[in-house]
Structures are given as C-alpha cells and as structure tokens.
Amino acid sequence: MSLQRIVMTVNGVERTVDAHPMERLLDVLREKLGLTGTKEGCGEGECGACSVLMDGSLVNSCLIPVAQAAHAQIVTIEGLGSPEKLDPVQEAFLHCGGSQCGMCTPGMIMAAKCLLMHNVKPSREEIREGLGGNLCRCTGYMRIFEAVEAAARKQESEAAR
Amino acid sequence: MRAAPEQYEMISPGNLAAALKLMASEPGRWLPVAGGTEVMVQYSAGRLPQRNLMNVWGLPELRRIEVTPDAVVIGGGCTFAEIRAHKAIAAEFSMLAKTAAWVGSIANQNRATLAGNLANASPAADSPPALLAYEAEIELISVRGTRRIPYTQCHLDYKRTALTQDELILAVRLPRRFAGWRDYVRKVGTRNAQAISKVCMAAQALVQDGVVEAIRMGMGSVAPVPLRLAAIEECAAGRKVNATLIAECRQLLDKMIAPIDDIRSTIEYRRLVAGNVLEDCLRTLAGTA
Amino acid sequence: MRKEGAAKVCGTARYIDDITLPGMLHGATVRSSIARGRIKKITFDPAIPWGEFTIVTAADIPGANCIALIQNDWPCLAAEVVNHPEEPIVLLAHADKHRLAEAVAAVRVEYEPLPSVHSIAESERKDAAVWGEDNVLKSYLMEKGDVDAVWAGADFIVEGEYETGAQEHLYIENNGVIAEYSDAAGLTIYGSMQCPFYVHKSLVKLMALPEDKVRVVQVETGGAFGGKEDYPSMIAAHAALLVRKAGRPVKIVYDRAEDMAATTKRHPSRTRHRTAVTKDGKLLGAEIDLVLDGGAYSTLSSTVLSRATIHAGGCYFWPNLRVRSRALATNSPPHGAFRGFGAPQSLFAIERHMDRVAAAVGLAPEELRRRNFLRPGLTTSTGQVIPEGVDLEHLLARAMELSGYKEKRQRFARENERRALKKGIGLAAFLHGAGFTGSGERRMGSVAAMDATADGMLRVLVSSTEFGQGTNTILCQIAAETLGVDYGVVQMGPADTSVVPNSGPTVASRTAMVVGRLVESAAKEMRHVLTEAGLIGEQYSTEEFQRAASMYVGKHGQLRTEGHYEAPPNVFWDDELYRGEAYGAYAWAVYVAEVTVDTVDYRVAVDDFVAVQEVGRVINPVLATGQVEGGVAQAVGYALYEKVVWQKGRMANNQMTNYIIATSQDIPPIRVYFEEVPYKYGAYGAKGIGELPMDGPAPAIVNAVSHATSADFCAVPLLPEDVMTKLAQVKSQVVEVVGA
Known part of the structure; x- marks a missing residue:
C-alpha cells in the first residue's frame, strides 16, 4: 500500500517524511530522521524507553502510527540538550547517578521532563507515579528520584533569580 | 516488531461524519483506532488480523466532556488523562477518576480513550466496574443516527460488544443521581x-x-x-x-x-x-x- | 562523574541497533517449536521468493558447530536433533527487515518427537535421558570435618527444602550484533556484550579463522547482568555465518519476545538442608543437597554450580559440613549467568533455613546467626581462614539499629493479631566471594594496559566492558589517581579485541578489584617509564604529565605499559577436594526488609529496606550506592514478582506485560550503608560489589513475610497466589482446631 507524505515538527524543526501510515513513530524517528536517542525496549508500551513528547504529552512512540503524528509537535531526547549544553534534567541525571546502562535514560528523562512541566515541585509519591511507565533495570530508581528532585530544585532556584 | 507496515492501510477521515460514512460504506472493513494502546500492541506482535484501520484519534466531536443538570457526558474519544484531570468527574464520579489513574502509565493514559477501553472489551479493563456502579449509559452513533443503551448491555461475551459494525461510541453518560453515596x-x-x-x-x-x-x-x-x-x-x-x-x-x-x-x-x-x-x-x- | 554519562543522558550514545552499515542485511532465526526431537525434514514454502534471502543451516558452518565455552556441547545451529524450544535451526537474511517474519514462518521443520524432561524432579528421576546417561551436567562434593558424627550429639536436627525459580535478566536493550567481513580484515563483530574475548574464542573455532582474522568490538551495551556473558557468542556466530554467505554486513537484533524466549535465565534450584544444632544454638554440622536446573546444554552451569556450592553454608562457621551438588539437564534453553551466579539460590536456602533453625531452638533469628557468624581466625566451608577486620556482628548491629528491627519485630507481632494488613520484618546475613572461584584468576592470567596518544591523552586498555555498572568510570578513576593526573584526561580505549589485551571477562564482581589492580599496575609502570626517561619528576601537574607522555610518544613511537595478574601470596585452591582459598576476598552484608502482607489480596509490599555491607574501600560512592540499589531492586523482583511461566520448556510469558518486574511504584526506599575495610590486594582496597546485593533481599523479604503471617514460606518467587495457598491452609487448620 502506498506511502503518505507526513509533515511534523520534530524538536522545533518541520520535517517531512514519506512513510506508510502504520509505521511506528519510533521507527520513523530512528530510521528516517536518524534520531536514535529514542530507544525500543519492548515494543508494546510497557517499558517507556521510547517515550517522547507529542503535543506536550508524554507518549510511547512505539504505539503511535505515524499517520497519527501528522502535524504534531514532537520532542525527543535530542531536543532537550547536548553534551555541551545539558538540560537541567539531563544534568541532574548525570550528577545524581540516574543513568547506568543508559537504555531507559532518554525515555526516563522525557517522562521526568514532562512531570516537571506540569508539576514544578513534585513529591516523592508524584515522582514515583510520573515515572511508573518507565522501567529501569539498573538503578533501583533511587538515584533517578533524587535526580528529578535535584532538577526541580534547580528549576526553582533559576526561576527565583 | 514483526509486522510489515506496507501490508496495512490507515485512513484518517478527519471528522466524525466522514468516519461514520466510511464505516457505513464497508461495514466491518475498517477498524477504528483511537489512542492505539491496544491495537498497536497487537500490530507490533504481528497478531493484528485487520489490515484496514481508520484513525479516529482526536476527532473533536468525540472529545468533549459536558456537564448537564442531570448527567456528565464524556466523549468516547476522551483520554484517561483528560478524565482524571476533569474537576466535575473528580468531584462527583471519583471512582472513574481513580480507575482512570489505574490505566497503564501516564503515557498510556495520555493515549488510551474511554471508548477504546470499552470497545476493546477486555474483561480486565480498568474503567468498566466504575461505569457499572454508576449505572452509566453509552451513546452509539452511526450514519443511521444515535441510540442510547445501558452500559450493562454493552458487553455480550468475551471481547464481543453490542456495537454494530457501523457504530462508534459517541459518549458515556453518567447520571447525576448519587449525591451522598x-x-x-x-x-x-x-x-x-x-x-x-x-x-x-x-x-x-x-x-x-x-x-x-x-x-x-x-x-x-x-x-x-x-x-x-x-x-x-x-x-x-x-x-x-x-x-x-x-x-x-x-x-x-x-x-x-x-x-x-x-x-x-x-x-x-x-x-x-x-x-x-x-x-x-x-x-x-x-x-x- | 560517569565517563560516558553525558552521551547517555543526551541520547547520543550509540548502541548496536543505532548503527547501520552500508548495504547491511537484517538477520532472523528459525527456531524449534518443540522441546526435544529429531529433525526429519526442513521445507521452504514456495510462496516466498527465497532467491532474495540468504539462507544458512548447520551445513554452512566452516569449523566446529558449537559455541565454545567450557564443554563445547552447545550447538550453534541444530543439525540433527533439537533439545529445547527456541533452539536455532536455520538463519535468514534480507535487506528489508519487514520481510523476515513471514519468511521465518514459511520455513517448516518436521520433527520426530523425543521424550523430554521439564523439572528438576523429572530430570532426577530420569524420566528421559536427555544429556549423557544420567542428565548430570556437573556434580561436586564438598566436605569439611566429619558430618556423620554430629547427629548423635545434636539437641535438634532441623530439616528444610527450599526452591528458587528462573529469572529473566530483562536488560532494557535486547541482544544484538552486526557482522562484517572482508578478505583483508577478516571478520568483525560489533555487539552488545560483556565478554569480547569469549565471542572471539568462539568465532575462531566456529568459522575456522586465524585469531588475527577475527575482531570483536563491544559497543555501548544497554544492561547485561550476566545475560550477555554467553549468549552474544551465539548471536555473533549467527551473524558471522550470514555475513560469510551473503557477502554483505548483517545485523541481528532480537525483539523482546525473542530475547525472552530464546536466551538464558537464572538457574532454578532446589536445596535440602539438614542441620545439627545444640540447645544453645551452636551449629554442629549440616548436610546440604543442592540441585540446579541447567537447561538443555552445559554452557556455564559447572561454574554457576561451583559458586552455589561454596556459598551454600552462608556466612557461618561449620565445624562439619557436607555439600553435595548437581546441575541437571532439562529441555529448556540453557540457563546461564545472572548476577550472583548461583549464590542467590544457595543463600536463599541457608538464610531461610537459619530462621527455621532459630525457631526450633527457641532463639531470635539474629541471635542464632550472631552465635555462629564467621569471625577472624575461623574457617569457611572450604577451610579458608577469615582475616582480621571481618566483623559481621557489627554489620548486624548496625542494620538492626538503622531499621529499628528489635522494636518493630515485637510491635508487629503484637499488632498483627487484630489487623488485616500484617506487618513483618526479617533479615539476612550473607557473603559473596569476589572474583573468579578458586584458581580461575590464576588460569586466566589477565592483562591490562595503558597507553598515551601523541597529543597526550591517556587511555586505559582493557577488555573489561561497560554495561551500566561503571567500569569506564572506576578504571579511569584508578588510573588517574595512580598517575596523579586529572580524571578528565584519562579515557577508555575501545573495547576492541584488536586493540586491547585480554583483561578477562566482565563478570564475577572482578572488575574493580582485579582489573582495577591491573590498571593500577599499568599506570604505575607508565609513571615509572616517564620518570626513568627523565620526563617527569616527583611533582608534576596534569599538563606536565601529558606533555611528558606526548614527548615520549614522539621520541619512541609509542608509550604503552601493562599490568599482569599476580595471585595474592599464600593462596591455595584444590579443585578436586574443593578446599582452600575459594576467593581472594569476600564482601559481607546484613540486609533488613520490612513488609506488609494484605490479607484481602495476599499481596506483599516491601515498605522499607536497609542494606549494610562491607565491600572493601568504596571507590565511587554514587556508583557503589547505585549498584546496591539496583541489585536490591532486581532481588525484590526475584522474591516477589518475577515468575517465568514454563510450558514444556518454553517461556510462556515472554512479554514485558506478563513478566512482572518492579516499577518505580513498587520499590521501597532502599537505604544503603557501607562499612569500609580496605582489601590489601584489590585496587585501592576495593573488593567486588556488583553481585552482592542480589543475594540477600530474597531471604530477608521472605523471612519478613513469614514473620508477618506466622507461615513458613520456602520458595521464591513468592507470588500472591502462593501466599494465598499457604494462608488458606493455615486458616483451615485453625478452623479445624477450633471445630475440634
């Protein structure tokens, strides 16, 4: 069946791809746009490694047919910061030991980012819930919780300045 | 990922009328897909038998929450995140808000819809017990018009519902008659x-x-x-x-x-x-x- | 700060599935659908345009059809018989990965089924002989003193049987490799793995290539936990066979369902204890019978069994002890390495059993343990003398204090009578031998190197790999500290077998302690070389050191130094009798778990977790804490959630939705404390840490559940269904008593 031309805004840049409508957003990001920071862990919306922001909401990109992403605003891990200029959440993950093997990290950071966008000072319980869809097999989550709290503090102090 | 995307078609009708028309023109041929949290899992695993899919995600007609004097009417296309966040639902139908929070994870709640949850008809779905306790009704729509049935009559058997092949779930109505319960x-x-x-x-x-x-x-x-x-x-x-x-x-x-x-x-x-x-x-x- | 951390948090770290080579094909595997049988016929459905595919069978293997490990009985591709479900039979490759699923399904394999066995009990009974004559992959007998003489003098003889289930690693990144080949360079494998030289050794044998025509490069690896110790050799072999036939690079990356169904798990176990004890709670002796389910081929079972055997007596002094152990074959995919490597199984048994022995004697669980702890001067189960500094009593006291153990133990018991939510608190004391067992390190003879580039960048050259635990960071820290330079100027060389020496596999909690020590030696040597050359004095800045290194490279062409393994003095190990220094050092720990058991749905929640351990010097507190927390989280899953549902040797719940690991909402606060007693022969006093935290949580949690419910639970995973079954029995007994 035929390819469709799909336009979406990815990390602030308008991108056009020719894709089959049922291709997964995850595959389009990774294979057609070269954004391999978004990972596949399970392919069934369970692990959250493929989390991205779509129109401001956290979603599992493995469960999105690309046709449904047409005209959407997508933000991936590459859209947050770079090693030279880290986003506060990325920086907190790095400093607090929130990343070990790194496979869950991009999705986890997107979930943390989304949480902090909606809730500037989440409680530990709210953090646990906000990250409940992102499985990590390395850290036992403690360093991740601390990273989210550190990022929240940093955002708060920056906002106060 | 065991499915070949080129073997599947997805049409985005863009509005409710066009979606209903498509369903009526070829009954049973087009599987409506809203948030995809169930369909895409089956698809990725190579287990989705339907090859023709109709995108109903975000249709505005399905995505309203209306508070009338005698009911709260939740559009079938509302996500569980929207249901959780709605003040009137949290205040008067807190069980539905709580069960919405049970659904998968935040990312799943941002995509999974109430209609999808009901149409998929899993006996393990999170929202049905609350809808049953609230004596909800569901409104179905097709090119033939709308009809309203008690939610108790929705599920006929395992993964089988009372929806005809040309119908979509327009809304779920929660009657406001349980104050003080x-x-x-x-x-x-x-x-x-x-x-x-x-x-x-x-x-x-x-x-x-x-x-x-x-x-x-x-x-x-x-x-x-x-x-x-x-x-x-x-x-x-x-x-x-x-x-x-x-x-x-x-x-x-x-x-x-x-x-x-x-x-x-x-x-x-x-x-x-x-x-x-x-x-x-x-x-x-x-x-x- | 984690060396590769910035790349990981930015998503720029490149894992195997992030890499694409020009002209690359995608590979897939046709696997057996039955547990055991003879392959009668393989047919290819004519509906598929097979001309587009590269097809490989066992007949295409140029060398030996095996994955070289210990016994070499593990075929790369089944040729005549299959011995477990999901055994690889045919390999396919195509440029379009979406063509593969259909093609795999279109290869039909006809079998003549053979009888199979699917549990320790069935294998033991020899319902069918599926491996050798008796299904015994390996057995050990480890004896100390004269255990037959103790029973007569015992006040109590306490028996128990304990079981542990299989566990899936569930690294977030599935197994994957890319293979490429050219006549000039030979075969190159890029992949997600722990042990590049294991893969190298296996490919040389399989492909019949000279050693210098096989190159193995580890790329960023998304978790391993032992699960990428042996299986990467298999998937690399498959990609190698396809690349040789296709003449184009081939990528094989498993999806989650295939990875879970086909690759290794933790060995299930059954352990029987019989213990002689005095009325004062002094352990006189014990007989322990330990059995592991090894799956269909021997792979690493002999070494897993060895560690399980040595740890079977736990951290107690046994004047008399006999451990008989066996690994038995069953017709499931081979069980393999998983963090803890046999120790979690036997330590679960001994630490549950200690609570039972305490109950029989009438002592508190902590008191029975305290009276029998190994102490300096006493000998372990293998006769190894405990050195000065080991102080389990102190660890116990600290763990009890930090957890409020004493007060809670009494209060919960009092309050539980009238509550539907039953609370409990339990503990486990344990040890974990760091590094290879016995003579392993000496046989391995590991080498680490350092070199400098022309622009003065200093590199650590090892085959030890990073897969999240912090290898890069720790080894660079050690090198920087030894060289006296800033951490930032020390880099890891590539984990590429054509560049680095063999520092051994990245397993057995040996990297910081053993390889770290080798890096320390190599760094010392580098400093020595530059001092001798007159390029640095006693004092120097980082820049001065770099300049010196750079000048040396300019003058001599290269600056490369090595560190070679030297066994600590007075270490002796007898492989026959299982006597002597089993490990260079042990790490020690006491963990306390607090739980709530809900009597409505029988679910167990872990409310609090205290982990106190002594692991030598802690080189990097953030990483070390992360190792313990991560290990505890995996072990919470091992104890309460993670069940592999077997159907005729095949994992039936091979999806993340149905194999349940703990989420951020299931993990208790994990409170981690270290006591530091530097180990003389480890790098900067370090001992191993990676595996220890996997050992203690399961028994601590189950002890707490038993405390909460007054029911005796003896198996993990302990699911709500199991709690229900046991509590329903207890309840019906109570009713009978009342009725009578």
Whole structure:
C-alpha cells in the first residue's frame, strides 16, 4: 500500500517524511530522521524507553502510527540538550547517578521532563507515579528520584533569580 | 516488531461524519483506532488480523466532556488523562477518576480513550466496574443516527460488544443521581503501576445507621465480561452488614463469577480474592471494616 | 562523574541497533517449536521468493558447530536433533527487515518427537535421558570435618527444602550484533556484550579463522547482568555465518519476545538442608543437597554450580559440613549467568533455613546467626581462614539499629493479631566471594594496559566492558589517581579485541578489584617509564604529565605499559577436594526488609529496606550506592514478582506485560550503608560489589513475610497466589482446631 507524505515538527524543526501510515513513530524517528536517542525496549508500551513528547504529552512512540503524528509537535531526547549544553534534567541525571546502562535514560528523562512541566515541585509519591511507565533495570530508581528532585530544585532556584 | 507496515492501510477521515460514512460504506472493513494502546500492541506482535484501520484519534466531536443538570457526558474519544484531570468527574464520579489513574502509565493514559477501553472489551479493563456502579449509559452513533443503551448491555461475551459494525461510541453518560453515596474501588493487580488486574471492583452505596439502603457494584477480571453484581445488590439492600449477609453475598458471588487460569493468575486466587474484595467492600461501605 | 554519562543522558550514545552499515542485511532465526526431537525434514514454502534471502543451516558452518565455552556441547545451529524450544535451526537474511517474519514462518521443520524432561524432579528421576546417561551436567562434593558424627550429639536436627525459580535478566536493550567481513580484515563483530574475548574464542573455532582474522568490538551495551556473558557468542556466530554467505554486513537484533524466549535465565534450584544444632544454638554440622536446573546444554552451569556450592553454608562457621551438588539437564534453553551466579539460590536456602533453625531452638533469628557468624581466625566451608577486620556482628548491629528491627519485630507481632494488613520484618546475613572461584584468576592470567596518544591523552586498555555498572568510570578513576593526573584526561580505549589485551571477562564482581589492580599496575609502570626517561619528576601537574607522555610518544613511537595478574601470596585452591582459598576476598552484608502482607489480596509490599555491607574501600560512592540499589531492586523482583511461566520448556510469558518486574511504584526506599575495610590486594582496597546485593533481599523479604503471617514460606518467587495457598491452609487448620 502506498506511502503518505507526513509533515511534523520534530524538536522545533518541520520535517517531512514519506512513510506508510502504520509505521511506528519510533521507527520513523530512528530510521528516517536518524534520531536514535529514542530507544525500543519492548515494543508494546510497557517499558517507556521510547517515550517522547507529542503535543506536550508524554507518549510511547512505539504505539503511535505515524499517520497519527501528522502535524504534531514532537520532542525527543535530542531536543532537550547536548553534551555541551545539558538540560537541567539531563544534568541532574548525570550528577545524581540516574543513568547506568543508559537504555531507559532518554525515555526516563522525557517522562521526568514532562512531570516537571506540569508539576514544578513534585513529591516523592508524584515522582514515583510520573515515572511508573518507565522501567529501569539498573538503578533501583533511587538515584533517578533524587535526580528529578535535584532538577526541580534547580528549576526553582533559576526561576527565583 | 514483526509486522510489515506496507501490508496495512490507515485512513484518517478527519471528522466524525466522514468516519461514520466510511464505516457505513464497508461495514466491518475498517477498524477504528483511537489512542492505539491496544491495537498497536497487537500490530507490533504481528497478531493484528485487520489490515484496514481508520484513525479516529482526536476527532473533536468525540472529545468533549459536558456537564448537564442531570448527567456528565464524556466523549468516547476522551483520554484517561483528560478524565482524571476533569474537576466535575473528580468531584462527583471519583471512582472513574481513580480507575482512570489505574490505566497503564501516564503515557498510556495520555493515549488510551474511554471508548477504546470499552470497545476493546477486555474483561480486565480498568474503567468498566466504575461505569457499572454508576449505572452509566453509552451513546452509539452511526450514519443511521444515535441510540442510547445501558452500559450493562454493552458487553455480550468475551471481547464481543453490542456495537454494530457501523457504530462508534459517541459518549458515556453518567447520571447525576448519587449525591451522598459512599464509594469503594479496588484493583488487585500484578504490581502498583502498569498492571493488568486480576480482580477489580467498584461500588457505591447509600448507607444509613449501618443499613445498606441501596448499593451498586461492578467487578472485572472474574468472568468473560465485566459484571454488574445485581443479585448481590438486591440481597444486600435494606440489610445490615454482618457476617450472615457477607456469607450470603460471597455465596452469590461464587455462583456469578467464572474466573480462569492463565499466565497471570489462577482460578483459585481470583475466586477467593474476589470474595475477599467483596467482603472488604461491604464492610468498608458500612463502616465496619 | 560517569565517563560516558553525558552521551547517555543526551541520547547520543550509540548502541548496536543505532548503527547501520552500508548495504547491511537484517538477520532472523528459525527456531524449534518443540522441546526435544529429531529433525526429519526442513521445507521452504514456495510462496516466498527465497532467491532474495540468504539462507544458512548447520551445513554452512566452516569449523566446529558449537559455541565454545567450557564443554563445547552447545550447538550453534541444530543439525540433527533439537533439545529445547527456541533452539536455532536455520538463519535468514534480507535487506528489508519487514520481510523476515513471514519468511521465518514459511520455513517448516518436521520433527520426530523425543521424550523430554521439564523439572528438576523429572530430570532426577530420569524420566528421559536427555544429556549423557544420567542428565548430570556437573556434580561436586564438598566436605569439611566429619558430618556423620554430629547427629548423635545434636539437641535438634532441623530439616528444610527450599526452591528458587528462573529469572529473566530483562536488560532494557535486547541482544544484538552486526557482522562484517572482508578478505583483508577478516571478520568483525560489533555487539552488545560483556565478554569480547569469549565471542572471539568462539568465532575462531566456529568459522575456522586465524585469531588475527577475527575482531570483536563491544559497543555501548544497554544492561547485561550476566545475560550477555554467553549468549552474544551465539548471536555473533549467527551473524558471522550470514555475513560469510551473503557477502554483505548483517545485523541481528532480537525483539523482546525473542530475547525472552530464546536466551538464558537464572538457574532454578532446589536445596535440602539438614542441620545439627545444640540447645544453645551452636551449629554442629549440616548436610546440604543442592540441585540446579541447567537447561538443555552445559554452557556455564559447572561454574554457576561451583559458586552455589561454596556459598551454600552462608556466612557461618561449620565445624562439619557436607555439600553435595548437581546441575541437571532439562529441555529448556540453557540457563546461564545472572548476577550472583548461583549464590542467590544457595543463600536463599541457608538464610531461610537459619530462621527455621532459630525457631526450633527457641532463639531470635539474629541471635542464632550472631552465635555462629564467621569471625577472624575461623574457617569457611572450604577451610579458608577469615582475616582480621571481618566483623559481621557489627554489620548486624548496625542494620538492626538503622531499621529499628528489635522494636518493630515485637510491635508487629503484637499488632498483627487484630489487623488485616500484617506487618513483618526479617533479615539476612550473607557473603559473596569476589572474583573468579578458586584458581580461575590464576588460569586466566589477565592483562591490562595503558597507553598515551601523541597529543597526550591517556587511555586505559582493557577488555573489561561497560554495561551500566561503571567500569569506564572506576578504571579511569584508578588510573588517574595512580598517575596523579586529572580524571578528565584519562579515557577508555575501545573495547576492541584488536586493540586491547585480554583483561578477562566482565563478570564475577572482578572488575574493580582485579582489573582495577591491573590498571593500577599499568599506570604505575607508565609513571615509572616517564620518570626513568627523565620526563617527569616527583611533582608534576596534569599538563606536565601529558606533555611528558606526548614527548615520549614522539621520541619512541609509542608509550604503552601493562599490568599482569599476580595471585595474592599464600593462596591455595584444590579443585578436586574443593578446599582452600575459594576467593581472594569476600564482601559481607546484613540486609533488613520490612513488609506488609494484605490479607484481602495476599499481596506483599516491601515498605522499607536497609542494606549494610562491607565491600572493601568504596571507590565511587554514587556508583557503589547505585549498584546496591539496583541489585536490591532486581532481588525484590526475584522474591516477589518475577515468575517465568514454563510450558514444556518454553517461556510462556515472554512479554514485558506478563513478566512482572518492579516499577518505580513498587520499590521501597532502599537505604544503603557501607562499612569500609580496605582489601590489601584489590585496587585501592576495593573488593567486588556488583553481585552482592542480589543475594540477600530474597531471604530477608521472605523471612519478613513469614514473620508477618506466622507461615513458613520456602520458595521464591513468592507470588500472591502462593501466599494465598499457604494462608488458606493455615486458616483451615485453625478452623479445624477450633471445630475440634
């Protein structure tokens, strides 16, 4: 069946791809746009490694047919910061030991980012819930919780300045 | 990822009328896909038999929440995140808000829709028990018009609903006639997040001096369809919650449910825990827990 | 700060599935659908345009059809018989990965079924002989003193049987490799793996290539936990066979379902204890019978069994002890390495059993343990003398204090009578031998190197790999500290077998302690070389050191130094009798778990977790804490959630939705504390840490559940269904008593 031309805004840049409508957003990001920071862990919306922001909401990109992403605003891990200029959440993950093997990290950071966008000072319980869809097999989550709290503090102090 | 995308078609009709027209023109050919949290799982695993999919995500006609004097009407395309966040639902139909928060994870709640949850018709779905307890109605729409049925008549058998092949779930209506009722919800899942329920229950009751004046109960994961526990409601009405009543209700429940053995749990567990949850529910609502 | 951390948090770290080579094909595997049988016929459905595919069978293997490990009985591709479900039979490759699923399904394999066995009990009974004559992959007998003489003098003889289930690693990144080949360079494998030289050794044998025509490069690896110790050799072999036939690079990356169904798990176990004890709670002796389910081929079972055997007596002094152990074959995919490597199985048994022995004697669980702890001067089960500094009593006291153990133990028991939510608290004391067992390190003879580039960048050259635990960071820290330079100027060389020496596999909690020590030696040597050359004095800045290194490279062409393994003095190990120094050092720990058991749905929640351990010097507190927390989280899953549902040797719940690991909402606060007693022969006093935290949580949690419910639970995973079954029994007994 035929390819469709799909336009979406990815990390602030308008991108056009020719894709089959049922291709997964995850595959389009990774294979057609070269954004391999978004990972596949399970392919069934369970692990959250493929989390991205779509129109401001956290979603599992493995469960999105690309046709449904047409005209959407997508933000991936590459859209947050770079090693030279880290986003506060990325920086907190790095400093607090929130990343070990790194496979869950991009999705986890997107979930943390989304949480902090909606809730500037989440409680530990709210953090646990906000990250409940992102499985990590390395850290036992403690360093991740601390990273989210550190990022929240940093955002708060920056906002106060 | 075991499916070949080029073997699947997805059409985005863009509005409700066009979607209904497409469904009417080729009944049964087009599978509506909203948030895709179920369909895409089947698709990726290479288990999705339908090759023709119709994108109904974000259709504005399906995505309204309306508060009228006698009902809260939730558009079928509303996500569980939207349901959770809605003030009137949280205030008057808190069990639905809570069950919305049970669904998968934040990312799943941002995509999964109420209509999708009902149309998919899994007996383990999170929202049905609350809808049963609230005596919800569902509004169905097709090119032929709309019709309204009690939610109790929605699920015919395992994964089979009363929807005809050209119908979509337009909305779910929650009647606003339960002010002052107490409620009880409980999900017994495999873990605290991202869990598929082994037993789930929602109930509300009007209780006066320890006497159950009226009660409505729904239970999931214990039969091929979500169950309204009508026989138990009748049995409990007008009575005090005590050991005798609980024993009678447990016996009735035992006859109503048909739990299964699968890779997630056992018949014995589901049966005993369903009874325990029912007992916990009655005691909690009566204030004797 | 984690060396590769910035790349990981930015998503720029490149894992195997992030890499695409020009002209690359995608590979897939046709696997057996039955547990055991003879392959009669393989047919290819004519509906598929097979001309577009590269097809490989066992007949295409140029060398030996095996994955070289210990016994070499593990075929790369089944040729005549299959011995477990999901055994690889045919390989396919195509440029379009979406063509593969259909093609795999279109290869039909006809079998003549053979009888199979699917549990320790069936294998033991020899319902069918599926491996050798008796299904015994390996057995050990480890004896100390004269255990037959103790029973007569015992006040109590306490028996128990304990079981542990399989566990899936569930690294978030599935197994994957890319293979390429040219006549000039030979075969190159890029992949997600722990042990590049294991893969190298296996490919040389399989492909019949000279050693210098096989190159193995580890790329960023998304978790391993032992699960990428042996299986990467298999998937690399498959990609190698396809690349040789296709003449184009081939990528094989498993999806989650295939990875879970086909690759290794933790060995299930059954352990029987019989213990002689005095009325004062002094352990006189014990007989322990330990059995592991090894799956269909021997792979690493002999070494897993060895560690399980040595750890079977736990952290107690046994004047008399006999451990008989066996690994038995069953017709499931081979079980393999998983963090803890046999120790979690035997330590679960001993630490549950200690609570039972305490109950029999009438002592508190902590008191029975305290009276029998190994102490300096006493000998372990293998006769190894405990050195000065080991102080389990102190660890116990600290763990009890930090957890409020004493007060809670009494209060919970009192309050539980009238509550539907039953609370409990339990503990486990344990040890974990760091590094290879016995003579392993000496046989391995590991080498680490350092070199400098022309622009003065200093590199650590090892085959030890990073897969999240912090290898890069720790080894660079050690090198920087030894060289006296800033951490930032020390880099890891590539984990590429054509560049680095063989510092051994990245397993057995040996990297910081053993390889770290080698890096320390190599760094010392580098400093020595530059000092001798007159390029640095006693004091120097980082820049001065770099300049010196750069000048040396300019003058001599290269600056490369090595560190070679030297066994600590007075270490002796007898492989026959299982006597002597089993490990260079042990790490020690006491963990306390607090739980709530809900009597409505029988679910167990862990409310609090205290982990106190002594692991030598802690080189990097953030990483070390992360190792312990991560290990505890995996072990919470091992104890309460993670069940592999077997159907005729095949994992039936091979999806993340149905194999339940703990989420952020299931994990208790994990409170981690270290006591530091530097180990003389480890790098900067370090001992191993990676595996220890996997050992203790399961018994601590189950002890707490038993405390909460007054029921005796003896198996993990302990699911709500199991709690229900046991409590329903207890309840019905109570009713009978009342009725009588």
